[in-house]
Amino acid sequence: MNHLPQAWGRPRDNVYGTYDASYLQPRLPQTHTQSPIVTGTSVLAVKFKDGIVIAADNLASYGSLARFTDVKRLRPFNSRSIVGIGGDVSDMQYLDRLLNSLDVTENYSSTGHSLNAKNLHTYLSKVMYKRRSDINPLWNQMLVAGLDGNDEPFLSSVDLLGTTFSSPTLATGFGAHLAQPLLRKLSDDESKVADFTREKAVEAVRECMKVLFYRDARSLDRYSIAVVTKESGVELKEDEHLEGQSWAFAETIRGYGRTQEV
Amino acid sequence: MASLLSSNPTLASNPSYSFSQAPQNAAAGNREHAFYPYTDNGGSTLGITGNDFAILAGDTRSTSGYSINTRYSPKVFRIGGDDETGEGAHIILSVVGYAADGTALKERLNAIVKMYKYQHGKRMSVKACAQRLATILYGKRFFPYYVTAILGGLDEDGKGALYSYDPVGSYEREQCRAAGAAASLIMPFLDNQVNFKNQYSPGSGVGHDLEARQVTPLPFHEVEQLVRDAFTSATERHIEVGDGLQMLVITKDGIEEKYFPLKRD
Numbered sequence: 001m002n003h004l005p006q007a008w009g010r011p012r013d014n015v016y017g018t019y020d021a022s023y024l025q026p027r028l029p030q031t032h033t034q035s036p037i038v039t040g041t042s043v044l045a046v047k048f049k050d051g052i053v054i055a056a057d058n059l060a061s062y063g064s065l066a067r068f069t070d071v072k073r074l075r076p077f078n079s080r081s082i083v084g085i086g087g088d089v090s091d092m093q094y095l096d097r098l099l100n101s102l103d104v105t106e107n108y109s110s111t112g113h114s115l116n117a118k119n120l121h122t123y124l125s126k127v128m129y130k131r132r133s134d135i136n137p138l139w140n141q142m143l144v145a146g147l148d149g150n151d152e153p154f155l156s157s158v159d160l161l162g163t164t165f166s167s168p169t170l171a172t173g174f175g176a177h178l179a180q181p182l183l184r185k186l187s188d189d190e191s192k193v194a195d196f197t198r199e200k201a202v203e204a205v206r207e208c209m210k211v212l213f214y215r216d217a218r219s220l221d222r223y224s225i226a227v228v229t230k231e232s233g234v235e236l237k238e239d240e241h242l243e244g245q246s247w248a249f250a251e252t253i254r255g256y257g258r259t260q261e262v
Numbered sequence: 263m264a265s266l267l268s269s270n271p272t273l274a275s276n277p278s279y280s281f282s283q284a285p286q287n288a289a290a291g292n293r294e295h296a297f298y299p300y301t302d303n304g305g306s307t308l309g310i311t312g313n314d315f316a317i318l319a320g321d322t323r324s325t326s327g328y329s330i331n332t333r334y335s336p337k338v339f340r341i342g343g344d345d346e347t348g349e350g351a352h353i354i355l356s357v358v359g360y361a362a363d364g365t366a367l368k369e370r371l372n373a374i375v376k377m378y379k380y381q382h383g384k385r386m387s388v389k390a391c392a393q394r395l396a397t398i399l400y401g402k403r404f405f406p407y408y409v410t411a412i413l414g415g416l417d418e419d420g421k422g423a424l425y426s427y428d429p430v431g432s433y434e435r436e437q438c439r440a441a442g443a444a445a446s447l448i449m450p451f452l453d454n455q456v457n458f459k460n461q462y463s464p465g466s467g468v469g470h471d472l473e474a475r476q477v478t479p480l481p482f483h484e485v486e487q488l489v490r491d492a493f494t495s496a497t498e499r500h501i502e503v504g505d506g507l508q509m510l511v512i513t514k515d516g517i518e519e520k521y522f523p524l525k526r527d
Contacts, residue, residue, distance in 0.1 A: 032297070034296040034297060035296045035297075125362075129362055129366060132299050132362070133299070133405075135297060135299055137297055137299075157331070161299065161300075161301050161360075161362055162362035162366075163301065163303065163326070163331075163360075163361050163362045164361070164362065164365065165324050165331045165332040165335050165361070166332060166335075167331070167332035167333065167334070170332075176329050177329065180329075188333075188526075189333075190334070
């Protein structure tokens with residue numbers, strides 16, 4: 001007799017043969033996104049006097065491979081806000097569908113007023129925090145730009161952990177290290193936003209996209225840029241090209257522009 | 263699936279299992295997950311009470327690693343206010359640690375304190391609110407809110423009340439408490455300056471004859487200066503502390519908010 005408790009009540013092996021364990025369908029542990037696969041890099045945004053500029057390049061990388069070079073990572077939401085998304089691209093596409101259905105329900109509701117950028121940011125941060133609490137995160141960091149309930153410029157961030165913060169200038173991913181210090185030099189304080197013009201803000205963001213293209217190996221020279229103002233709503237350009245690059249320095253780097261010691 | 267089972271040494275030999283409690287991954291050991299649901303957003307908070315007031319203060323920097331997320335992200339909140347500005351609140355709360363949990367905790371407590379008022383037609387006492395906050399925290403004992411909370415208000419006698427918590431809900435009423443990244447820098451200073459630890463009456467004797475200096479509640483202007491000194495010093499010595507100092511002062515006349523710049527380096 002088999003005395004092991006695991007075998008109690010089981011058909012006897014010496015009568016019925018060894019139990020065929022392949023009939024068992026053990027449930028494998030449920031798996032979630034453990035790491036991002038196809039990714040988008042930095043998103044930059046700057047507040048100016050009467051609006052917001054936001055930019056992100058059009059690249060979706062597969063590891064170090066520049067896999068998709070025409071991916072739009074700025075997602076407008078009604079005429080008052082836009083979301084810039086970095087991180088996992090499939091999760092970005094899920095968020096896009098989520099925002100589509102949110103837009104539909106909001107437009108069918110009879111309340112008569114539409115969601116502003118602040119509402120949108122609250123919604124997204126609840127989604128992100130819920131997903132992290134389920135240990136099933138959406139692997140993104142997002143910048144929400146637009147106008148708040150008082151038609152004032154609004155800029156705020158939310159990431160895969162549900163952490164939220166807002167500031168006159170924001171940058172995600174590599175941009176947080178490379179672009180944010182440059183942008184803060186121009187507009188470090190809410191009080192300085194008042195005399196920061198649209199032209200200066202757009203120029204600053206374009207310069208930062210250039211710096212990122214020079215130094216971020218997962219970036220592209222094709223990018224999207226959007227400006228949100230009270231007057232014109234969301235003005236989105238999705239096929240911008242980095243102008244005025246200077247690769248003269250490459251000549252001096254051995255193994256890059258220069259192949260031999262001179 | 264079958265290959266997974268046949269690789270299981272427990273199942274390869276007799277006896278076999280047909281129930282799902284079989285040790286399916288006993289041989290696999292613990293799995294390491296890539297996703298860790300917590301982070302630390304740095305910063306510090308501090309609360310001190312006096313005879314008829316309580317102060318809660320916190321720096322406004324938010325960090326992740328060596329990066330500064332923003333220079334203004336408040337850590338001290340009004341609880342039980344009538345609108346989103348917190349007007350009409352009678353309790354203050356500070357949370358430091360993982361900011362997303364802090365926000366979630368704040369919003370939950372705020373909703374509970376407001377519901378209490380709507381259902382019972384009176385304000386929730388600070389004592390009751392303190393117990394409720396402990397219950398909320400302990401309710402998530404096995405997936406905690408990764409925050410150190412401090413709750414402030416005025417008690418039934420109008421005296422300043424301060425309750426400090428750990429992430430899983432242990433709490434105690436105190437005269438003063440520092441929490442967060444620079445707690446270990448600020449708390450000893452508070453022990454000495456608020457509770458007069460290691461201070462003795464001059465000329466009272468030597469050794470065991472020394473008389474400890476009598477502890478008395480401090481006046482408001484002294485407490486405010488202590489808070490400001492504590493934060494300017496913490497800013498010097500801790501990289502996650504700085505940018506701005508936000509202070510909420512609760513008295514019988516309501517809640518007053520103050521802001522002082524701190525070094526931004």
